């Protein structure tokens with residue numbers, strides 16, 4: 001029987017999510033990969049429990065995470081109903097809807113029909129009574145934003161979720177959704193964009209909107225799916241994501257400027273960090289993000305990544321050195 005580490009809240013940092021009452025662990029764990037039907041269940045349990053022992057309180061799902069779609073929610077539900085059951089009130093569990101999930105015109109995008117049905121399905125698959133955060137996974141160019149906002153607001157008002165988030169929304173879409181939701185009395189609490197040293201698009205407007213509106217942010221793919229580690233510097237290792245996932249192909253590794261990764265790795269070494277740790281320190285620098293949403297294939301990666309929080313802040317000189325590498 002699992003008993004959580006008594007010192008779990010000693011090392012982790014907790015950051016306020018925008019101007020809400022919610023705090024998130026500075027490092028959160030996403031279940032996009034390695035929690036589907038083809039993964040090892042024991043490894044999943046070990047990853048969740050070791051993350052929680054390190055103070056990670058936030059676990060992120062989506063209706064379509066698998067493979068097969070929905071299986072990550074099922075596996076997480078199995079873990080919740082057995083191993084993690086006593087700790088539900090210590091956890092922030094999110095899920096999302098916005099990508100294709102079932103056949104026909106109601107299984108995708110942002111209609112009221114899709115979002116509410118999908119939330120109900122996710123509750124069933126996980127066996128949870130409610131989600132802490134329910135996200136619209138991507139903007140829908142066809143459904144009126146008012147309809148999506150009203151569906152999200154209803155999901156909170158009906159007790160299916162506590163907070164609302166959006167993901168992959170532009171600055172303009174975020175502002176519009178934030179204003180609509182505030183008017184409905186259910187504010188937009190968090191945005192989940194991609195952000196890492198190789199993709200800094202949120203610095204061009206989105207972060208300004210988030211700060212103005214008091215919305216928190218959690219960066220997905222902060223390690224660029226593993227590219228911002230030392231693992232691909234000497235080829236594609238067996239069992240790595242680039243060997244096994246459609247979302248990071250061997251071509252994507254080939255097309256990455258590995259000389260840049262090697263140069264970043266050298267800066268990390270000088271700081272006494274691994275590149276993975278420096279990539280997380282970099283994303284969290286200056287306190288603009290609420291949390292970094294990492295993925296992992298084994299517990300040791302989670303431990304290594306959480307250790308990024310023990311390092312000193314990056315200095316202005318180190319940041320300039322990193323910028324010089326990235327701008328080359």
Ligand SMILES: NC(=O)c1ccc[n+]([C@@H]2O[C@H](COP(=O)([O-])OP(=O)(O)OC[C@H]3O[C@@H](n4cnc5c(N)ncnc54)[C@H](OP(=O)(O)O)[C@@H]3O)[C@@H](O)[C@H]2O)c1
Pocket residue numbers: 029030031032033060061137167168192219220221222223224225226227229230231239240241242276293294295296297298300301302304305
């Ligand atoms: N909202 C959206 O549209 C969206 C999109 C994508 C992801 N997400 C969310 O973001 C989460 C994280 O995405 P991600 O998994 O791509 O994040 P990531 O942290 O950029 O990449 C995780 C992968 O990097 C490798 N890795 C992690 N730590 C490592 C370490 N210390 N040393 C060496 N390799 C390490 C592992 O790959 P190996 O398998 O090679 O070991 C791991 O699976 C997802 O689970 C999901 O919750 C959201």
